[in-house]
Amino acid sequence: PVQGDAVTLTVTIVNNGSAPAEDVLVQFVDVTGGGSEPIGLKQTVERIDAGQSATAQVVYDTTGKSGERRIRVVADPHQTIVETSEADNEAAAAVTVAPPPLANLVALETNIGFNPAAAKPGDEVQITATILNNGVADATDVAVQFFDATGNGSMPIGETQVISTIPAGASGVAQIAYSTAGRTGERTIQVVVDPNNLLREADENDNRAVATLAVQPPPIANLVVRATGIGFDPAEVTNQSTVEIYATVRNAGTAAAGPVTVQFLDVTGGGSNLIGEPQTLDAIGPGSSAVARVTYDVAAFTGGAAGDRKVQVVVDPTNRVPESSESDNEATATLPVAKPSIANLAITSGNISFSNPAPVEGESVTVFAVVRNTGSADASGVQVQFSEVATGTQTAIGPQQVIPSIPAGGSAVVQALYDTTGKTGEREIEVKVDPNAFIAEERTSDNTAKRSLTISPAPRPNLAVLASNMGLSPLAPTEGESVAVRVAVFNHGQVEARDIVVQVMDVTGGSAVPVGAPQTIARLVPGGSATVQLPFDTTGKQGDRTLQATVDPNNFIAESDETDNVAMKSLFVAPPPTPNLVALSSNVE
Template sequence: VKQRILSGVDMLKDRSKETLTNGRLNLLNVLERDNTPPAPVSDLAPAGVLLTKVLLNWTATGDDGFEGMATAYDLRYSAAPISEANWDTAIQVSGEPEPQAPGSRESLMVEALSPDTTYYFALRVADNVGNLSDISNVVIARTSKGSIVFEDDMEAGPDNWTVADKDALWHLSSLRFNSPGTSWYYGDEKKRNYDTGKANSGTLTSKEISVAGADDALLIFYEWSELQSSSRFDRTRVQISTDGKSWETVFESHGTNDAWVRRTVNLAPFIERTGTIQVRFWFDTINERFNEFEGWYIDDVQVLTAKLTLPGREKPLPNLVAQSVNIGFQPPVPVEGAPLLVNATILNNGATDARNVSVQFMDVSGDTPLPVGPPQTIAEIPAGGSGLAQVEYATEGKAGERKLQVIVDPNNFIPESNEADNRATRAVTVKAPPMPNLAIPSSNIGFDPAQPNFGDPVTIYATVINNGDADATNVIVQFMDATDRPARPIGQPQILASIPAGGSGLVQITYPTAGFDKDRRIQVQVDPNNFIAESKETDNKTTKSLKFATGDAPNLVMSAANIGVVPANPVEGDAVTIYATVLNNGATDPGEVTVQFLDATTSPAVPIGPQQTIPGIPPGGSAVVQATYDTTGRAGDRKIEVEVDPHNFVAEARESDNKAKVTLSVAPAAAPNLVALPANIGFRPAAPREGDVVVIQATILNRGSAEAREVA
């Protein structure tokens, strides 16, 4: 009786009421004598598939067999074939239409399914007293796998996203991830929470995503979150916009119980508005309390689209793929001004060939992307194959790192199974062409005498350095007196014929100082008219003060008596340490003093090691410097010279006592000396006859200073 009462209800259109039958009690149905069930539907058929939906059609039967109008449909689906045995475990669909007159066409869009999944569908027809038809024919349909129009696993950087976050909590992180090894994280990387001492919020917004022309769209993403328990705070919302201004919340969750959770959101309502969407992840603490939890992670975001297609009629599609590893440069390290050939290998890992594939190369180094040449066309890329596109890139004025992007099918003329992998970017470093770089530090200007009297002629020396990677020729050097304005030239420009890369050149000029009564500011300008292209133009000029004598000056002295060697009697091959004591018998401390050791045995003299620097020598004091001298191959007398202040950078009371020489005698290394003399050759017998065997003896002498072994 109970079942008859429950089966005889009038079904309500509004299914929001939580009742057992979703119907209104009808006693007439209960009391009616009707034992004839509706006829079963025999032509249930899938009429179209989308990502999460299947459209089903069938023909209405009747209340009693094919007579009268039935009362309700009970449509169910399952991942396994449906039968009487498992009917109760199949999932009942909501929103079935009210039955129409027998023979009418019925349809229902079954929603909330999973993409690329096979389902079985069947239905039963109910009459007004609860009689049920037999199960209809069981049909099978597979939801569409769709086309990927946006995909980011967060491994390629932040370019697909924009962060609006005053506290800089949204950032790429490797603390947690769904797919190795990066995700977006809202929280402090070191503290692993989102506590800033105040309420905070931030958004992570995708670039524009095209969904134009689709019948269905789906957002898929993975999230991990740990938040305070109250869902009124620490809100994690997913929002969609079609204009970048107004946003609609489409999903909200609150914690994931220490697990990564896959979420799917239906985007179909947003397709027809503008044809583009943006996805935004919005975290908002609401207040400043209880913000010591870990926060929110987002990873593996996809947007899929699909067209309504008959089951089994899905058209096989190509899938064109651009990858950064498949972008190449020839030469690999180009030089500015030389042509650069950019190659791109485009893959097709789809199910069918792609023809007339357009490829556009772009320079995305700056804020505004610029095309590199016209679009290239690959006639055909077979399924599972690849094609090559190339373009020449002009490097003039583009030294440094350049980012070149390859966009395949930029106008989406070719339908593909994945539209999100059609572009890739790779950086190339364009080297500046070899150029000289002329430099003149103030320490490379010297005066002789270093501290003249007023009226003395002064020789000004300037050592110009070329620390570039190309030679410089016809280098003009102009000396200037910059004491007053405007500065005035000192003589004519000097010309250095050539300064090799890594080398230097010396110029000098004599400056008469008659009529001066104060110190002068001497300026040296290298390449004053910028006739020589250089890698750096800011180090071509310097100034140094020429100070005149005031009566008090240091005086640096180097004498032969103050040069010593250890060992005193070296043998060829020994390392000899040369010591030099520099005296200052002047009235002031000179400050930094340079000392150069030289082998002056031949001309020109050869430096022995780098220049030594003494920080200072007080008046009446001294300082010791040393250098190591290798005597290998240098047997005999060697002239060792020590020169103090070789460039006359120190103004002294006397400049003539700054160098001295000593003779270093290097004994030859011990060696044997083998000697063969005629008198030491003998025969036995002394007077042999023809046919005799003669023994020849020779005595070898060693008149050297070392033993000789294994003498042949």
């Protein structure tokens, strides 16, 4: 049945007793999901003779009921009839009720359109939404509500639109006019189908969609000053100089701005002291720029002291010019004021390089370091120490190098040879300039730099022996027999191995007795194998024996894997045959 159908439920009641039953009540109950809902009134069967049966029926309304429904039938629910057994008066069965055909209305972002697609402030935009019905039933009187959901808002756009009918598998269109007056930027437009859930649908989770409408902002200026647009003439001064400061002010907006006030400040050390009078620039057109200038008496602000001065330029300090952004109206630049000449040795990780950036273990790598002197004085006798840093410890890479001289503003290259033998993985190389602080500098925080070097493992052989590669002949010897022990050795590595020693031991009972002399394989190429053979004397060695084969027992050969160099084989040595002399009384005469 389909949801909403009236289903006739029929039950056959059997009387398998020895006496008739009269006025038999029959109750139908919907027990789906653990419930207990009576279905109709109790039915009465007037009489059921012994060994006979009778039927009872009731009509089951499936409205609002879908899926598998559990129906229980109870005969004589009040137990008013005396029976031989009350345990078989109930039975249950299932009936599957199919859901009714439903529409399914769908709103998608891709089905929301705007005309014009890029609006200007004040434009009226026609919003069109195509609503799909991918259900199996027609949908009528489909309500569609448009909202301006910008900034998490929910402002209705006009009245709710109604599409009279959307057939199953078809679509309908709703439109609304949207005024952009007073609205700029990206507007979030939301379309909601059947906002009050008046229509039953197969899925209520796809009734909403949002799309973005771009509304161009109105023309407005945007005054910008950058640190790169602030200059000094002359660029380098002493503490007694007079300097002309100039600042380029750019209008990055879409409307002209003017007049424009520009203010210069000395903000060294967190202060804020006005430099001269505020300057005024005439109108600056969109995309254009203008230059403001002021004279700066360094001595008046420094008191004769040396050191950098911080100069700030503020455009439109009182915010009299409307702008699209007020965050780019300030910039600060540094005016270098001469100070005593002093060197400054510096190195960064970018100044460290390697002759081979991807070495293999065992190769020697030349480490190069470019040491710069960013100070104002030459530096002589510059010591440089190369080190490897690992787990908090430093290991020097060769002796300290000495650069005879690095002129102010110049640089020099120094190098050291780094042996990668026995070192794999990521290694951290440190270069420290003037490690003993013999040279007076502006600062020492930039005297050390580190750079990582990844060293790949060197290709190695991999000697392997397995129990399955050990052969014994004969397999079941008798004590006293000589057993030929054969051991196959494989090289699973990438390079050949030479002078490979193979040792066979009798390790029965935890002992370790050599079986013959160690055997030597001259060479094994990658992927190759070789077999050694030696005799095992079983004299005095009855019972279970364990033979162990070891390749490269002293680990003289460096391998990529040392875990597969040992294999064991078991051997049972039977006792020798012995005579048994027998004397019988019957054989005595």
